[in-house]
Amino acid sequence: MPEAIIHCFKPNKSGKARISYFPFLWMIHLDRLEAMAMLVSSVEEGSLSAAARKLRIPVATLTRKVNDLETAVGTKLLVRSTRKLQLTDAGTEYVASAKQILEQVDEQERRAAGEFTAPRGELVISTPVQVARLRVLKVIDQFLAQYPEIRVRLVQSDRNVDLIDAHVDIAIRIGRLRDSALVATRVGTLRVVTVGSKDLLERCGALRMPKDLRGYPCIVFDSPSLSPWCFRSPATQDIFTIEVVPRLLVSSPDAAVDAAIDGIGATRVLEHDVADAIDEGRLQFILQEFEVEPMPVHLVHLSRSMMPLKLRRFIDFAVPKLREELGNFGRIRAG
Structure with a gap:
């Protein structure tokens, strides 16, 4: 077995916790690894009960494993309350090292499974x-x-x-x-488009400027990347926002597109969400000259x-x- 690094957690002479590093040529005890994983999951999920649900184990089992881990390392790692779970200073350091250990073990398992020598x-x-x-x-x-x-x-x-x-x-x-730590490969771009049905535009009037959206029936897809509604001035290239009051607020682009086809209001989605409806003539682009730069798509x-x-x-x-x-x-x- 190749030499790996284990992070050993021990209190020092002052009583404060510290992390020491040393090479080992033996397997970490499986129970300790399991307890580490449960502790990390508890921190990520925000509570022992949420972690137990995610891991599909009884809360009592997870609690006992975390308690045993604290006993083994000789210090308190978690401060539990009815509202939230907090790490002690020692626990913060321990969890950071536990994540590294679990990642190293995971990589060793993947190497053993042949993921670096064959696509599997x-x-x-x-x-x-x-x-x-x-x-x-x-x-x-x-x-x-x-x-x-x-x-x-x-x-x-x-x-x-x-x-x-x-x-x-x-x-x-x-x-x-x-x-900036991610390796990115650009695979395309998508416009952020405003669309409406022919029936809507005939009934409520054509939109010639973004400011015309104020007071206009609008369907808002509640997405961080599409809110607020931003436009670009063709003359100055300045970006500005228009506050719209949604007649309908939805949580999926499909719902926004379907409601727009039904004439409920104008909506704003990514270009590919509405491509079929545009091609079939059920919706049409509006305010194209005021669109912001297309959004890049990366792997x-x-x-x-x-x-x-x-x-x-x-x-x-x-x-x-x-x-x-x-x-x-x-x-x-x-x-």
């Missing part, structure tokens, strides 16, 4: 819900057909999950990237000195296909 094992992919349905699932289906020894777990969420905390191998991100993953072959194969496979999927978006069509 579980690949965890995170993507926005609608992007998965419209663009990514068909690519994953084709990928799985080509690589029978790879399994995919698809995490669909409209929030940007932390790749390390969520144990995600690769994610699709829409919008400007903020985390992102953690920078690693060694990349599992399952991840490398997926990147090589998915990038050209996603670029093809998104190739018709990101620009105002002629005519």
